[in-house]
Amino acid sequence: MKIGIIGAGAIGSLFGGLLAENGNDVWLYNRRKEHVQVLKEKGLTIVSAEGRRTIPVKATTKPQDMGILDLAVILVKFPDTEKALEDVAGNLGRDTLVMTLQNGLGNVEKIMKKVERHRVIAGVTSHGSTLLAPGEIYHAGKGPTYLGALEETSVSRVQEVVDLFNRSGIDTKLSDNIIKMLWKKLVANVGINPLTALTGLPNGKLLFYPELADIMRGAVEETVRVAEAKGIDLELEDPFAYVASVCRATAENKSSMLQDVLNRRPTEIDAINGAVVREAEKLSEEVPFNRVLTNLVKVLERRYLEGSCSSSI
The missing domain is CATH 1.10.1040.10 (N-(1-d-carboxylethyl)-l-norvaline Dehydrogenase; domain 2)
Known part of the structure; x- marks a missing residue:
């Protein structure tokens, strides 16, 4: 499964790094050139209470580098959701799943204006992350992540993502009431x-x-x-x-x-x-x-x- 993290800031870089660390095909997309340059040249450094480690990652400021994605994880800020979807429109194929792990209400509705409802995954996470410097984050808190389908017919595909996240060390559960x-x-x-x-x-x-x-x-x-x-x-x-x-x-x-x-x-x-x-x-x-x-x-x-x-x- 080819995964694109759309908005690789603090929390986006964390998820992208954890997924890449476990052998998944992951791209980190961000418009901040300095951050992306460090990610490309030195990898993502994750600092936590357990210590410090650096993970090689693929990163870009150009959506076309990513190609067609199987899963696009939207992690930009709420005001930037529409622009992010426009930026990666060429990366979304007929079967691409689009997931939001963003804060607050309203992001799901914005995504559904561009993507069919059965391809949208809503989610929440308890992980906390702080951007310390370009290419470096502090993993400040851990907790479960919940993902849910918006249509019953999509549950099996969401379960595949849940399983992938769990294999990557991200404690994830399928919710039957994601709202x-x-x-x-x-x-x-x-x-x-x-x-x-x-x-x-x-x-x-x-x-x-x-x-x-x-x-x-x-x-x-x-x-x-x-x-x-x-x-x-x-x-x-x-x-x-x-x-x-x-x-x-x-x-x-x-x-x-x-x-x-x-x-x-x-x-x-x-x-x-x-x-x-x-x-x-x-x-x-x-x-x-x-x-x-x-x-x-x-x-x-x-x-x-x-x-x-x-x-x-």
């Missing part, structure tokens, strides 16, 4: 990502501050309430305890949103807390914690992207 898993991951993201982005703290340090824990609890409880109103039972006895456990399991990780802020890139706030706000509005629900967090991150993002503090009021 629930997307919302469960969202519950963790709404409580962790914006607070790390606004404070600069790694995941585990959020729990050291009662004030942040209160905000986290509010955003999490609102998200669960919206999910329940949509008929999605997340089966979380204590949602805040669940998110706190994620913080501890990925204590040293800098969330993807914090990494975006530190690198002055657009964030995925619209796919995370912003998505909760949009879904709540459809249901005439109030979600003040998520709305405020969305607005604060948007202001922070706008300041460094636009370089201006001029008033629009």
